[in-house]
Amino acid sequence: MDYHTPASFDEAVSLATSASGITRFLAGGTDVLVQLRADIVTPDTLIDIKHIPGVRDITQNADGSWTIGVAAPGAEMSEHPQLGQDWPGVVEGMDLIGSTQVQGRATLVGNLCNASPAADSVPAMVAAGATVTVTGPDGTRTVAVEDIPTAPGRTSLAKGEMISAVNLPARGENAGDAYLRFIPRTEMDIAVVGCGVNLRLDGDTIVEARVSLGAVAPTVLLVQECADAIIGTTLDEAALDKLAEAASAACNPITDKRGTIKFRTHVAGVLAKRTAQIAYDRAKGASK
Amino acid sequence: MTRKTHVTATVNGDTVEYLCDPRETLLDVLRDRLNLTGAKEGCGTGDCGACSVTLDGRLVCSCLVLGVEAEGKQIETVEGLSDGDILHPLQQKFIEHAALQCGVCTPGVLVAAKSLLEKNPDPTETEVRYWLAGNLCRCTGYDKIIRAVMDTAADLREAS
């Protein structure tokens, strides 16, 4: 295994483009090292991107949008004084991944590129409408987060391409987001079901909504039917029930060691209601 | 055989140099190359916390850090907790409260708890429990560990 520490994204891309065999980018390493230790994936080329200037920065842009560096660990997102005010659901989704120790290393982009349908930060980012900047041999492009994973363990990134930033939109007024997951313990588990909700109100009425589900299909889902179930409502009981129904209907899960098809399908509905309620309360409440 | 990489880092205040294979973890390096066997490998997957150290002040699992990544970094391990022969208050409280039975998780728990108290000198029981959720202990049921950390925090607040 060759280990590289490029000083720029261009250098990283050129290393990845010319590498043969298996290439992995290393940021927090909380998936790469686990796979290495268990002899699941031993990369031929390992490109440590943490020496690229600015990759740990969390920046609010002039228009209120956010740019999060690809090596910013979860702990730094949680500690950031403003990010969690704007996007509490995204910060919570990230924060739920692993232990305090894992939070010291794990990153949004690592979680995304590991391409697990159960990744906690991904439904939160999808609901938030986040995009990523992809840098490759042919320059850069912007891609919606939901378009990165294509199947468990697979992404739409081409050889030599890498993610160089995460972009969160400006929060704007009367809006809130939330992420909840179900796990059997209180910590340290992989999500059996995850749900992200992001919505905006006009008065008490929901005017915009994005609802995402994790661990219920081969990739994280952005479910328009869920959004439709609550847009135009005040999130009354009927709307919540329709939301739960839509969420369960969208599920295409598997039975595995973490949960059954039946359980996941049912709990997706329960979580969708609970998550939407938190997002709604946030949109109404103190956090903007 | 892969060519080894030369690394210079600071461990518990001492400058150390070592050669390591890029596949070796920081935990492998600490234990097998630097003879600092206080950090333990309980899982190798970041699930148990027995290998906890701080890397530039940030709590991490040393099994999830490569040895080569430590170049130029500051690392603190359980061996650096006490000040000479004066135990860190957490170490003393862990003995007093019997917050250890077999003691194999203890180095990681102590490093993690110290990191908590530096960040949050007045944690609630729930905060201590969640902060330490990544430090598995199979012997104690956590009760006495939580009490020892809370009691240390109270003493440190009183002293400051």
Place this chain on the structure above:
Amino acid sequence: MALDEYKPQSGGAELDGERKSFDYVGTRPERPDGLDKVTGRAKFGADAHAPGMLFGAVVRSPHAHARILRIDTSKAEALDGVKAIVTRADFATGLTGEFANVLENVMAGEKALYDGHAVAAVAATSALAARDAVKLIEVEYEVLPHVTDVDAAMAPDAPVINDSYADASVPEGFNANVVRYHESGHGDVEAGFAEADMVFEDTFKTEATHQGYIEPHACLGSLGNDGKGELWCCTQGHWYAQKYCAALLGLETSQLRVTASEIGGGFGGKTTVFIEPVALALSRKANRPVKLVMSRSEVLRATGPTSSASMDIKIGFKTDGTITAAEGTFRLQGGAFPGAPMEFSAMCAFACYDLKNVRQVGYDVVANRPKQAAYRAPGAPMAAFAVESVIDMACNKMGLDPIEVRLKNAARDGSKASYGPRFDQIGMVATLEAAKAHPHYAAPLEPGQGRGVASGFWFNHGGETSVSLALSEDGTAQVSVGTPDIGGSRASMALMAAEVLGIPYENIRVTIADTATLGYNDVSHGSRVTYASGLATIKAARAAVEKLCQRAAAKWGIPEDAVKWENGCAVPSGPNAGDFDPMPLADITATMGQTGGPISGHFEATPEGAGVSFGTHIVDAEVDPETGATKIVRYTVVQDAGKAVHPTYVEGQYQGGAAQGIGWALNEEYIYGEDGRLQNTVFLDYRIPVASDLPMIDAVIVEVPNPGHPFGVRGVGETGIVPPLAAIANAVSNAAGVRLKSLPMSPPKILEALEAGGDA
């Protein structure tokens, strides 16, 4: 406890009835090894290094059941740094009985019997080289049909693991996977059921769980071709390791010296050998020391989990709660070898109660899973889950208080135990009374919460024990014991020695001696250490005291029996013995070289008065009816310790047992796929409780002295895991309003039960 070592206790008359109080026993000093363990200095299994040391790694079967057709090591041998490769051919032949079973488990012969079964091993100059070499060893398998479930393994058409396992106890007509049978009890259960007003009957299942110690198995072995060897390993019993390693490698036992490292948890799982004989075989072949350390997935795939169980329970009651008859059938799956502790399940199941009519039956069933190893009161927790669930069902149905019903039927001093002998002085009633009086039992419950109560029993154990105590010139003492200190036993030994010698606790150093420096000791198991090594320490100290008194008598010129020992001094035994100032221990030892030589005491015997132990737990659980998630909101353990030598560490044992029980009840399980492979081989998915899962655990120590120990001590390590499965199941069932009969009570199972609206 290994099955062949179990002996029903014969009681005892060791209790020092004269003693009214203690100076040291019952205090809470700092443990002697505390400093080493909070500074990272303590050396555990994987912390040893030796000059020229190689690193080992093991090739394991990916199949649940397969014939090994060919092992090609040529590519691995050609790898730079590889120094030795061993297979079954490198071990002893012609072994029988448990030696043969352990060898077969340590290194597969003709067949791989479970996913993770070792088939070869390699030693190389680095851990990475050894791991790379493992990938180059080619094994050709013929995959065979497999079975992993206990009930499926008993079915007539189930694949047979080994048709020579079954012993003569098995009745005709069973599949060859049923390898042993047990039946016990007394009275006439049919007549008892006929007398009953109501009879409750149900079937229960528990999945296998792992001991889950945080330290994976690790060892460092060195063996020359002269047959002399050294082994360093984390083990609960280094004499056991010595005996088995010597047998498996064809060595003379005494030529192999085994040193126990500090041990990072065992709970029964480190009472046998796995990698130790392999490291020695590699060392013999490479002629260099070899270190072998398991990964977590190797621990979960290939070391002893507990048995899975399938059980039928039938209990008859009068309307006032009196039990008229009880019957239980316990089918335990113990992996690919005989030895599932089904007779312990059977014998413990109803031991809390004084029953006129009781009958219990056990089946030992083999399947394609790793060889079960002891896990804290092996066999008892699952039996208690089934029995105590039925009692709770009966209490709910009949509207009776669960503690009152248990009190009404409780085993008392002199009761005939369900497994045969008559109980001596016991604490079953005392734990129930203490539980009833505890504020927890009267505390109100929030909506959505339920309360569960359950009791549990464990035999406790004595076992072969040697202790040596030597006094130093400066008046201090060193105690050599042979039972590894897993949870603070050095402190208990020092307290008991201090009590007898009358010198400060701090002046006593307790060492875990290696196999070359002390007589034989059984494994640290069966809750025997504080009882048996403690009794041995007391007797060794008393032997030293006798010599101290002799020296004082000689100096004073009075008869030996005119001197007694008080507060660390020799004193005349009465006014007629003469008028002499007390002679402190240090004054006698200072000149011992001139007054007759070194003073020491020792003890070698097999104490048989271990003193059974009972506990009663109270649990409050909250169930989220929408997701099936369970939260343990309050937990109280009440258990009889006989006499708590170091109460803080006794509490720790209670709390640890409860926490492990919570894991077993709610989330821990061995999950096998259709292919017979273990699905959850890391802590991410083998879900032991984390700190945020648990409440504080209130530990109440009841002390009903054990007549078989000078200070009244009973073992406390194991009983604490017996009641939790049942207590939690009762709490969850009462919270959810439906009865849970299968462990773990994972959220999907609870939702299923709620949906079914009745039983699940």
